Amino acid sequence: xxxxxxxxxxxxxxxxxxxxxxxxxxxxxxxxxxxxxxxxxxxxxxxxxxxxxxxxxxxxxxxxxxxxxxxxxxxxxxxxxxxxxxxxxxxxxxxxxxxxxxxxxxxxxxxxxxxxxxxxxxxxxxxxxxxxxxxxxxxxxxxxxxxxxxxxxxxxxxxxxxxxxxxxxxxxxxxxxxxxxxxxxxxxxxxxxxxxxxxxxxxxxxxxxxxxxxxxxxxxxxxxxxxxxxxxxxxxxxxxxxxxxxxxxxxxxxxxxxxxxxxxxxxxxxxxxxxxxxxxxxxxxxxxxxxxxxxxxxxxxxxxxxxxxxxxxxxxxxxxxxxxxxxxxxxxxxxxxxxxxxxxxxxxxxxxxxxxxxxxxxxxxxxxxxxxxxxxxxxxxxxxxxxxxxxxxxxxxxxxxxxxxxxxxxxxxxxxxxxxxxxxxxxxxxxxxxxxxxxxxxxxxxxxxxxxxxxxxxxxxxxxxxxxxxxxxxxxxxxxxxxxxxxxxxxxxxxxxxxxxxxxxxxxxxxxxxxxxxxxxxxxxxxxxxxxxxxx
Numbered sequence: 001x002x003x004x005x006x007x008x009x010x011x012x013x014x015x016x017x018x019x020x021x022x023x024x025x026x027x028x029x030x031x032x033x034x035x036x037x038x039x040x041x042x043x044x045x046x047x048x049x050x051x052x053x054x055x056x057x058x059x060x061x062x063x064x065x066x067x068x069x070x071x072x073x074x075x076x077x078x079x080x081x082x083x084x085x086x087x088x089x090x091x092x093x094x095x096x097x098x099x100x101x102x103x104x105x106x107x108x109x110x111x112x113x114x115x116x117x118x119x120x121x122x123x124x125x126x127x128x129x130x131x132x133x134x135x136x137x138x139x140x141x142x143x144x145x146x147x148x149x150x151x152x153x154x155x156x157x158x159x160x161x162x163x164x165x166x167x168x169x170x171x172x173x174x175x176x177x178x179x180x181x182x183x184x185x186x187x188x189x190x191x192x193x194x195x196x197x198x199x200x201x202x203x204x205x206x207x208x209x210x211x212x213x214x215x216x217x218x219x220x221x222x223x224x225x226x227x228x229x230x231x232x233x234x235x236x237x238x239x240x241x242x243x244x245x246x247x248x249x250x251x252x253x254x255x256x257x258x259x260x261x262x263x264x265x266x267x268x269x270x271x272x273x274x275x276x277x278x279x280x281x282x283x284x285x286x287x288x289x290x291x292x293x294x295x296x297x298x299x300x301x302x303x304x305x306x307x308x309x310x311x312x313x314x315x316x317x318x319x320x321x322x323x324x325x326x327x328x329x330x331x332x333x334x335x336x337x338x339x340x341x342x343x344x345x346x347x348x349x350x351x352x353x354x355x356x357x358x359x360x361x362x363x364x365x366x367x368x369x370x371x372x373x374x375x376x377x378x379x380x381x382x383x384x385x386x387x388x389x390x391x392x393x394x395x396x397x398x399x400x401x402x403x404x405x406x407x408x409x410x411x412x413x414x415x416x417x418x419x420x421x422x423x424x425x426x427x428x429x430x431x432x433x434x435x436x437x438x439x440x441x442x443x444x445x446x447x448x449x450x451x452x453x454x455x456x457x458x459x460x461x462x463x464x465x466x467x468x469x470x471x472x473x474x475x476x477x478x479x480x481x482x483x484x485x486x487x488x489x490x491x492x493x494x495x496x497x498x499x500x501x502x503x504x505x506x507x508x509x510x511x512x513x514x515x516x517x518x519x520x521x522x523x524x525x526x527x528x529x530x531x532x533x534x535x536x
Contacts, residue, residue, distance in 0.1 A: 052235045055535050057519075057528075058242045058251050060262030062219060065243075065416045066388045069215045070200020074147050078200065079185030085221060085239055086232075086529035088188025088204035091118065091137075092179055094524050098441035100179055104132065104189050104205060113174040113478070114158070120165040124228040127203040128194035134162035139192050141169075149456045154181040154448060174476040176483065180440035185526065207232040207531040217241055221529075230531035233518075237529065245390055252276075252511065258535055259512035259519050261528065264390050265322045271511050278509050281521040282326060284333055284438040285506040287391050289399075290450070290460040291499050294425035297381070298460075302361030303408075304498035307381070307430070308347035309354035312402040313503050320394040321504065328502030330491040331437050331446050338484030339443045339491070346495045346502070354406045365407055372407035380409040384428035386418040392432055395503060399432075422459050431459055434506070439524050443487035444474050451494060462499045 062068050062081055071087050073079030082088040091105035104124060109117045124132040138160045145152050158172040171178060181187070190202040201210050205228065208221035219239040223232035240257060242248045245264030251257045253270060263271075271278070289307070291298045298304060313327040326333055329341035358364075363372040363379055372379040383399065385392045393414050400410040413421065413428065421427045437446040450457040452471055467490055474486045494500050508521045510528070518532030 053233065053535065054236045054238070055234045055259075055516075055533070056238045056240055056257045058240050058248045058257040058260040060241075060243050060245070060248065060388065060390070062239055062241045063216045063243060063388065065386065071210060071213065071219070072195070072197060072200040072202050073186045073188040073190065074144050074197070075200065076149065077185070079188055080526070081219070082188045082190075082202065082204065083185045083206075083526050084528045085219065085237075086206040086208040086531075086533075087210060087221070088185075088190055088202065089206050090183050090185070090187040090189065091120075092183045093527065094183060094441050094522075096523060098438065098523055100183060100441060108179065110478075111168075113476075114171045116169045116171075116178060118167045118169070120167065121228065122165060124205050125226050126191035126194065126205055127209045127224060128191045129226075130191050130194065130203075132189060132191075132205055134165055134167040136191060137167055137189060138162040140190055143192050144186060148186055150449065151181075151186055153454060153456070154184070154445075174478070176476070176478040177440065177442040177444050180442040181445070183440055184445075185439075208234075208237060208529060211236070227531060232531045233534040237533070243388060252513075259510065259516050261510055262390065263509065263511050265324050268322070268324075268509070268511075275514055277512050277514055277516070279512070279519065279521040280507060280509045281523055282333065283436065283506050283508050283521075283523050283525055284336070285434055285436045285508070285525060286328055286331065286333075287325075287389075287395055287432065287434050287503050287506070288328065288331075289501040289503065290431045290433065291462070291501075292425055292429050292431065292460045293463070293499075294461050295429045297377075297379070298429050300361065301498070302357050302363070303379070303381075305347060306354040306357045306363075306406060306408065307403065308498045308501050309350045309357065310403045310406045310408065311399055311501060311503060312349050314349065315402070316395060316398040317504050320398055321391065324507045324509065325391070325504045326507065328504050330495060331500070331502060332443065332487075332491070333505040336438065336443075338481065339487035341502075343488045344491045344495055347498065349402075351402070351405050358407060363407070370404065370407065371409045378409060379407060380411055382427070382429045383410050383412045383432065384418055384421050384430065385412070385414050385432040386416060387414055388416070389434040391504075391506070392434060395432055425461065432503075436525055439526075441524075443483070443490075444471075447471060447474075447490055451490075451499075460499065462494070462497075464493055464497060464499075467493045 067077040068081040070078045071082040073082045089104050092100045093103040095101050104121055105118045106121045107119045111117055156171045156173055156175045159170045161168040190204050194203040207224050207227045209224050211222045212220040221237045223235055248260050249267035252260045291304055317325045317327050329346055330344040332340050334341045358372055363374045365372050383396055385396050387393055396412045403410050422431050449455055470486055470490045477483050510519055510521050512519050515536040517534045
């Protein structure tokens with residue numbers, strides 16, 4: 001396997017970005033609760049006698065549980081499916097080092113602190129046939145702001161003007177990372193007028209067009225003959241939802257699929273031969289725990305500290321992930337430009353130290369059953385997580401074992417209904433999730449998404465006066481070095497509070513037949529399906 005260390009460069013200053021929206025005609029869409037692990041795909045993984053070249057990719061993430069039930073980028077996190085499968089594209093994209101590069105925008109100018117001018121590529125058409133001009137992009141962005149939960153707070157757009165291929169955006173306040181945010185999947189440029197938002201199908205600018213979509217089962221795509229940036233090589237592509245890791249492995253072995261995303265680590269040895277190839281890269285997708293500050297037991301500082309000290313991160317990576325990952329320190333992996341994990345300090349694994357912390361706080365095992373109590377209450381942590389990311393059930397298993405050693409009982413609730421549970425703070429104490437923490441190449445994203453008073457995903461109701469003040473500075477800071485320094489301080493603030501415990505970062509692997517080319521892993525976990533995708 002070729003492994004690439006992730007080195008994300010902070011590049012927010014003097015850049016800009018934006019989004020547009022669209023649709024597609026003659027598309028079959030169905031919401032299905034079918035068992036996708038056993039459903040047959042609609043296309044054979046072969047080149048038919050007619051000369052039509054087809055391909056099938058097995059994927060564990062394209063499902064409603066994972067917030068990727070459609071390809072509409074204006075709906076929660078469905079933009080990941082839109083960009084990942086080559087349907088939509090953003091104004092900018094990220095290099096392997098996560099630096100911003102032109103994509104649908106060919107150039108941009110930061111006119112002043114609140115004014116950005118973007119020049120669009122010429123000759124780009126939506127799947128609907130409509131030209132992608134500034135007016136179409138303006139229409140899409142306005143729709144995005146109207147309906148999306150995160151975009152308005154991220155973008156802070158006050159007004160948009162369109163003139164031919166030039167778009168001028170004014171923000172309500174300085175927004176140094178505007179371009180970075182618009183490289184997020186929700187920024188996919190789509191034709192609003194041609195979109196079927198009710199069924200979650202949109203008309204983008206990418207190399208592939210939606211032909212059929214059955215939620216939780218499959219997505220069938222056909223090549224875009226009018227694609228602006230090359231010639232797609234696959235005539236018909238199917239993304240087949242297979243949530244069970246063993247079923248995914250069997251499908252690849254039997255030839256039912258040509259490539260796989262989300263393979264269980266235990267099955268890797270099956271494909272370490274000349275018949276298959278791996279594409280491997282380190283990402284900023286973190287597996288981490290959110291503390292619920294509305295839980296009485298989590299409000300105890302000693303309990304939060306003991307949990308942070310009692311999780312054996314290295315053991316988790318070495319044993320359960322079989323070395324396919326990197327231990328976590330801060331919100332970002334080591335090597336990120338100026339704000340990586342090596343810049344911060346957190347609790348290290350220390351079982352004996354954790355025991356002392358609990359003892360000193362009055363948590364003692366008085367009845368000899370191995371679990372501590374205080375004021376007649378057992379030290380039991382309700383650990384909420386979900387199964388669609390194979391690493392999360394493994395993390396729960398690891399945490400349950402290591403925390404038991406220090407006298408904490410862990411009651412695991414690993415459920416596809418985790419979103420319903422996390423809405424009710426009375427049902428959980430710790431929530432473990434998987435999230436790409438630097439998908440825009442800028443550190444501010446992580447904090448605005450889940451750590452602030454106004455964050456849409458602050459599931460644990462965490463609050464810090466210091467963090468709120470640092471974010472006010474971050475919002476208006478254009479200097480990349482100063483932004484990195486602020487990001488380090490912000491990380492250290494949440495780590496000092498033990499509000500989050502960052503356990504590991506994902507080493508992502510795409511596995512494919514040796515005959516497949518152009519299917520490669522990327523640090524931001526986007527761009528899997530491109531015009532370069534091919535199969536012999």
